[in-house]
Amino acid sequence: MEDKLIIDFAAGAVGVDLNADIVIIGSGIAGLVIAREMAASGKQVLVLESGDISKSLAADAAAKGLTHIIKPDGEVLQQDHYLHESRQFAFGGAANKWGGKCAIMDPVDFKARSYMPMSGWPVDYQTLVPHVEKACRDMQIPTLTKADDWARADFSINNRYNFESSIRTFTPLTGEDTGSDYDRFKRGIATRPNIRMLINATVKEIVTNRSGDKHIDYVCIESADGEQHQVSGTTFILAAGGLENVRLLLSSNRQFPQGLGNDHGLVGRYFCGHAIFRLPSSVPGRQAGLCLPLAKDSLLLKEYVNKDSSTPHKLFKLSENAQRRKKLPNGTITLERRLESDGQVFYPAFFMLEQQLTEQSYVSLLPPVNGHSALQLHWHFSRQDVINLQAMLALFDADLQKSELGYLDYVFDETALFKYMTLASHHMGTTRMSDQPDKGVVDQYCRLHGSDNLYIASTSVFCTSALANPTITLLALCHRICTHIKD
Template sequence: MAIIDARTLPDASHLEADLVIIGGGLAGITLAKELAGGPLKVVVLESGGREMEPETQALYAGACVQKADGNKDRPLHEFPVQSRVRALGGSGHVWGGKCGPLDPADFAERAWIPYSGWPISREAMQPYYDRACDMLEIDRFPPERPNAAEASLQPLALDARDGFFPAPRLFARISGRTDRPAFDRFRTQFAEAPNIDVYLYANVVRIRRERNTITGLDIACLDGKRHKAKATRYVLATGGIENVRLLLASDNLGNRHDLVGRFFQGHVTYSNDSDAQREGSAFAASRAEPLDLYAPALRYGPHCVIGAGLAAQKRMKTGNFTATLFRANFANADAKVAAETQTISKASAQLDKGQAQPNLLGFFAMTEHFPHPESRITLDQSQKDALGMPRVNLTWVHGKKDYDDLERSIDGLAAAMGAAGEGRLCWSLRRDELLASSNASRHHMGTTRMHADPRKGVVDADGRLHEANNLYVAGSSVFPTSGIVNPTLTILALTIRLADHLKSEKKAA
């Protein structure tokens, strides 16, 4: 019905609804859109305003250190602020729009990967992925693999023989970086529904409960005003870091088995540029045709990455892995870079004589970040924000298996490329350089993981907190494992699934 500035309310206002959604990011907005026009009175509480503002953004400040087997610790103290946006629309303001579903392997319980397995199947997720694609106005992802007549769109001959396959990626225009008017409509028009109220600058600082029932929320504004909110049911949707922060700050809500904040998983990419001493990460393709299926001319065009399916993972005893190819503009390179390019090209010298000069593409690798109990978010009670909330401390751990599997996957893909006559991979990063050379994505997963057993997860398969009968958690914090693809599409799909559950629960009541 309205978008309201909570600072304009009389102090100590009481907000009441059937459902309160804590957080106005992509998950919270998706849930509200699914419930718009229905019988439930819905209140959305968003910490920020319509745009990112320094004073509100500063509430995200905290500490972060990356740790990895055989590597020097890497401080990333700006990560808690720079990887998120505290405003209506959340990190959709800076999201590039990349979309893809998780692979079937990501949902499987894999004996060689501790803590793996989702309580939901990939098949059961398909209708929700379809609806999430419709909401983002992109084509649906078909279960079958891509097939086209054009030579430039033919996949590499790897999937049937080796378990590697072309995994499609699309880009949505509903993103603050792509189509601002479309994004603005996405994040505001749902509030026109008569059953929806959105409150901006409304920071939830405490979730109150009596036994297993949530009884209300404490709201604080930066101008000093304080409010209350009460509902029959609540959904926590403030992101993979902030979900943890609010639960722990609310008397360790949901943390009976010391799981809240553990198993933090984040996506990183690995690659290196060539220099005077060695080649960079590159792929020299043997075929003469452009590899438009994998490296389109448009940077944000539809394409495929090279993925490792369940068969490949089982054979190599690894987790998920992708190689992303991209075009490099060598035509404008200076003499030094051109000479290095020729050096890289020599990696394909063993290709059959008579073939055309190979396509030379850059590539970066991603490997599944495995759930690790010591990769976790804790609260620093000695450091408080402007609202008195303790700041977060993120210890981001990459275990030995993370890097073992990365190297085994690259070796496996390189061997498959050579055996199929498709080309050669060049990879020159040493183990002790991997952490320093990695680039962190804005993906925060696994910290309120989903599991049917409350001793192994924070929420159940419906996203309901095991320790509260009327509080649900939405977003990538519920992911048991991270996969590799950008989590946004899966966040929306799980949220649509949650909306259906909330509707059916209301009917049953």
């Protein structure tokens, strides 16, 4: 390898020091940021990556599994491509294929809401704010204050009715090609003097001591040709992603037959993600969207168009007040482009709505084949999810018309809703956070309940999905983990 501190386990482990102060499982963006922060504090860090320096057919095959989307009427949609297309086992993780969209979660996302089962985080928005600021700087995007100032410059529908604006911006740290901004970012971290990166090193098991207290003694790693070794450390960070974390915990059943951290059957349960919905309009062949006379079009409205993957834009979101009054989850409406015809302007749109959590959405292991247990995802959409989406669209249409701006041209067709649905590559909730061990897998510091030295740094610890792209919140939690370990 050209980077001497990136070690290829496929070439053997002779002379490789497999002990460190901090052992991180996964070289995605979470693992990289924690590695950098802990190395800066003087710790020796070892990062374990199951994939190669770049994507490979073998790693892609390891990411494959089954995905069942269950509609409210019970019909099952088979989307087996989702598990491997939404992940990447390689140096840099899924961020290699990330478009870079960043967003900050809303204060309401952390609060308990009586109409949203299992809502409420053990950490609140204000506690995370200093760490969110660090995450924004990591990603080279505007911090909270600058983002809020821009989002407040709105036109008449906002602040008078049920919707307000929210910002989506883009980090320049994207791309998997050599020389891309993200490539420089990850290599800059991986090649620091007290960080070692071991690629092609698949963690097969996380091994606890025999006392039953979930103290991690070591992890077992394996190369593609079956060579195995033990990696020991003082503190272990599981940062393998919202799906792979489940496989590793459930497979680590030497001392705990039900799986490590799965005392209450919660590992893999309460999966949540982000579904993107599109609907038809009243005009045949046209997508639903915002329709208004040309004379009503506004320069400010153009700031809401999601033009490309580099220009910040706004979207419409349900205000916290409206959510509580209408007993609705968080929801957003995004304008995709601007079309003009016959004196009218039309903005095709897509819609997102936070799902209600259910234990019927879960990730489990399939029977092992050649020693590897693939994953199976059951993602359930309830009747209430559909009702909530329909209510949000009706509310937005009513607000547009009351403001005399225009109207939302859509036909609510449940068949079309799921036919044109796309699934974002966001995997959350499967090792959820709670101060109560019978309600979650990790505590508020993302440490496994009952363990003194295993942390989970992943969107899998999210208590609810909210609607913000999860990277900024994830990195904020990573910074909080680092602070907790240092203290």
